[in-house]
Amino acid sequence: MYEDLNEIARLKFGKEMEGIAAQTRHSVQEAANRFTVTAGAGIRSRQQDALLGRLQIEGVARMARAVFEIWIALIKERIGHVAR
Numbered sequence: 001m002y003e004d005l006n007e008i009a010r011l012k013f014g015k016e017m018e019g020i021a022a023q024t025r026h027s028v029q030e031a032a033n034r035f036t037v038t039a040g041a042g043i044r045s046r047q048q049d050a051l052l053g054r055l056q057i058e059g060v061a062r063m064a065r066a067v068f069e070i071w072i073a074l075i076k077e078r079i080g081h082v083a084r
Contacts, residue, residue, distance in 0.1 A: 005071075027059075
């Protein structure tokens with residue numbers, strides 16, 4: 001139904017994804033560095049692993065939200081509203 005919008009959505013998402021991915025990598029690296037400083041070299045706890053995992057999950061959730069918002073905006077632009 002919206003095949004013609006697919007390329008536009010893909011381009012917009014690519015731009016968003018780059019920013020989100022960079023921000024997520026930075027957050028994960030920053031947290032990992034803090035753990036290295038406080039815990040010593042090579043020792044990680046389950047809590048640290050859980051935090052790193054949560055940061056990555058949050059990044060993926062932001063990407064999913066970006067796809068959703070891009071498509072909603074494109075559909076609203078096309079037909080004026082979103083219907084079931």
